[in-house]
Amino acid sequence: xxxxxxxxxxxxxxxxxxxxxxxxALALFRSEIPPFDPKTGERALVFRLGLxxxxxxxxxxxxxxYDRNIRDNKRIRExxxxxxxxxxxxxxxxxLPKVPNSYPAPPSTRRSIKGDRIYPDLIxxxxxxNDNNVLVVEVKKSKGNPIAIHKDxxxxxxxxxxxxxxxxxxxxxxxLIEPRWLAFTEGELNLxxxxxxxxxxxx
Numbered sequence: 001x002x003x004x005x006x007x008x009x010x011x012x013x014x015x016x017x018x019x020x021x022x023x024x025a026l027a028l029f030r031s032e033i034p035p036f037d038p039k040t041g042e043r044a045l046v047f048r049l050g051l052x053x054x055x056x057x058x059x060x061x062x063x064x065x066y067d068r069n070i071r072d073n074k075r076i077r078e079x080x081x082x083x084x085x086x087x088x089x090x091x092x093x094x095x096l097p098k099v100p101n102s103y104p105a106p107p108s109t110r111r112s113i114k115g116d117r118i119y120p121d122l123i124x125x126x127x128x129x130n131d132n133n134v135l136v137v138e139v140k141k142s143k144g145n146p147i148a149i150h151k152d153x154x155x156x157x158x159x160x161x162x163x164x165x166x167x168x169x170x171x172x173x174x175x176l177i178e179p180r181w182l183a184f185t186e187g188e189l190n191l192x193x194x195x196x197x198x199x200x201x202x203x
Contacts, residue, residue, distance in 0.1 A: 012060065012134045015185045018124075018168040019193050022135060025052035026172075026179060038176055045174055046121050046139050053135075057124045060134060065119040088189045092153065092182075118155060123166075133159075133166040142175040153182065161187035168193070 011017045029049045036045065046064060054062040121139045126132035136159045138152035149171070156169035169184035183193035 012057075012124075013167055015168045015183070015190070015193060018135050019170075019183065021056045022053070022137070022168070022170060025049060025056050028052040028055075030176070030179070036176055042139060042141050042174070045141070049137075049139070049174075050122050053122060053124060057134070060124050060132075061126060062122065062124050063127075064122055085188065091189060091191065120155070120159065125166075130163075130165060133164055135168050135170065136160070136164075136166045137170045137172055139172045139174050142173055144173070153184075156182075156184045157187050157189075160184045 026049065029045075029052050032048065036048075050062050050064050120136045122135075122137040123133070124135040136156065138156060140149055140152065152171055156171055158164070159166045160169045167185070171182040171184075173180050178197070180196045181194060182196060183190045185193065
């Protein structure tokens with residue numbers, strides 16, 4: 001059943017508004033004084049970003065590495081059956097050229113992931129209700145492992161499909177110089193809500 005308590009929360013069904021709040025949180029994170037050392041660990045960065053999301057998304061709840069799905073565990077059992085569209089293969093292949101676009105994955109990798117619990121870095125939701133899932137964020141520091149990045153992107157496609165129904169999924173490359181992100185809505189890459197500038201080629 002729906003659990004949104006007023007019109008303010010109903011706004012969170014609109015991906016553009018959710019993205020706006022996410023960008024505000026990211027701006028607050030980047031403006032912290034003193035700034036983070038570039039070698040700061042990913043978990044510490046995720047924690048601080050989560051605090052800013054908590055402030056901006058009240059009365060929603062922000063959880064980190066939350067593995068519950070109502071009263072069960074969060075799982076995407078068919079993770080490696082989530083296919084990319086031709087459009088996504090083309091776009092993601094340009095953005096992340098070292099990430100493989102073909103499936104199935106190697107058996108050793110598939111056994112270690114398929115059916116396992118999934119711990120998204122950050123989620124904005126109400127606990128015990130899947131019809132109030134607003135935002136799911138997977139974070140990697142710049143120059144992250146390409147295979148891990150690809151798995152995060154697959155998870156975001158799964159989380160924004162009807163089973164979980166998150167309004168917006170964000171893959172965030174958290175460079176302290178210029179963060180960039182890929183956005184996912186309704187199980188597909190949404191370039192209109194993404195921000196991923198290409199590096200300027202050296203002369």
